[in-house]
Amino acid sequence: MAYFLSDYAFAARYPFTSTAKELMKERSIDVNESMAELGFERLKSALRGEIKRKLILHEEDAVEEIIAYAAARMMLSHMRNRFLANRYAVAEAKKAFAYLGSESAENVDRVAKDMGLNSFSLENGKLSVDIADFLTYAPKDVHYGLVSRELGAGRVSVNEHERLRLIEEAIKKYLERVPETQSVPPAIKKFAEKLYALLPKIEPQKISFKEGDNPPCIEAILELLKKHENVGHSGRWLLAVYLINAGVSTQDMLKIFSNAPDYNEKISTYQIEHARKKSYRMPSCSSVAVYGYCVAVCNIGNPMNWARRKSRLPSQLKTRQETETKGAQEKVPGEQNAR
Numbered sequence: 001m002a003y004f005l006s007d008y009a010f011a012a013r014y015p016f017t018s019t020a021k022e023l024m025k026e027r028s029i030d031v032n033e034s035m036a037e038l039g040f041e042r043l044k045s046a047l048r049g050e051i052k053r054k055l056i057l058h059e060e061d062a063v064e065e066i067i068a069y070a071a072a073r074m075m076l077s078h079m080r081n082r083f084l085a086n087r088y089a090v091a092e093a094k095k096a097f098a099y100l101g102s103e104s105a106e107n108v109d110r111v112a113k114d115m116g117l118n119s120f121s122l123e124n125g126k127l128s129v130d131i132a133d134f135l136t137y138a139p140k141d142v143h144y145g146l147v148s149r150e151l152g153a154g155r156v157s158v159n160e161h162e163r164l165r166l167i168e169e170a171i172k173k174y175l176e177r178v179p180e181t182q183s184v185p186p187a188i189k190k191f192a193e194k195l196y197a198l199l200p201k202i203e204p205q206k207i208s209f210k211e212g213d214n215p216p217c218i219e220a221i222l223e224l225l226k227k228h229e230n231v232g233h234s235g236r237w238l239l240a241v242y243l244i245n246a247g248v249s250t251q252d253m254l255k256i257f258s259n260a261p262d263y264n265e266k267i268s269t270y271q272i273e274h275a276r277k278k279s280y281r282m283p284s285c286s287s288v289a290v291y292g293y294c295v296a297v298c299n300i301g302n303p304m305n306w307a308r309r310k311s312r313l314p315s316q317l318k319t320r321q322e323t324e325t326k327g328a329q330e331k332v333p334g335e336q337n338a339r
Helices: 005-013 018-025 033-047 059-079 082-100 105-114 131-137 160-176 186-198 216-226 233-245 250-257 265-278 285-291 303-312 320-338
Strands: 121-123 126-130 155-157
Touching: 005 018, 005 059, 018 059, 018 105, 033 059, 033 082, 033 186, 059 082, 059 186, 082 105, 082 160, 105 160, 126 131, 126 160, 131 155, 131 160, 216 233, 216 250, 233 250, 233 265, 233 285, 233 303, 250 265
Parallel strands: none
Antiparallel strands: 121 126, 126 155
């Protein structure tokens, strides 16, 4: 099959797509030190939170970008470091989002379909997506709640920006899945050792949260951070406000947030101090549910009430999902009798 420079440029922008894989099938490439170094530099940029976009003027420019991506993935597979893998996934997804904003509709569709998002549809000027895809890839943010959206025939209305955000999330989820490799070329191992030296040395948290110290909604967010998984803006804001109201210092809060794959100390410090100056009060449990972070039925009114009410709660709380499922099941007999 004949490929044009536009195909190579597309593959360079989105090296995780089938187009990139097809292009590289026609080339015989051995992983040497120069290739491994390209992967190392790509991962180093991700660690620094940098998003570097390269101008593709020749086919070889594109091939170099694809090789850098492939070498980076091999290094991640060898290192099996969850923090680095998630940080890299976030960086690559953000870079792709930046590119998608100036792509043709056809190219946006190509990327979406490669990531398994096949359900976007434009009818009568309205863009929509299958509800299952929306729930899978929508960022965990109050803005993406179903409550304020137009629903119909199993579909959810979205605008163009939201469409690109869904694709970005799909890319991130795809890249977070790093296949395990038993053996890698020596050059990959060599540069992997250099990367280990660059990984942040996160100090043990001086704040030791024992099991049950915090309400389930906060525990769920903390658990995501412990796994170095990305927490949406709403979740980070809820956690910050909770910790501020609990009397936790900014420095100790930074140690917690430093587990996030896209952690930036300067930005995190500014946001924490801004919330502290605003004297935000912790939102109620009903508001936490709207944000999408309520995971259990505590009936305490506000997460800040947890400490003084937890002794009166059942030892095993029902999850919010269990309660909603039971409620739905209890409605069925009545509905059938009414018919």
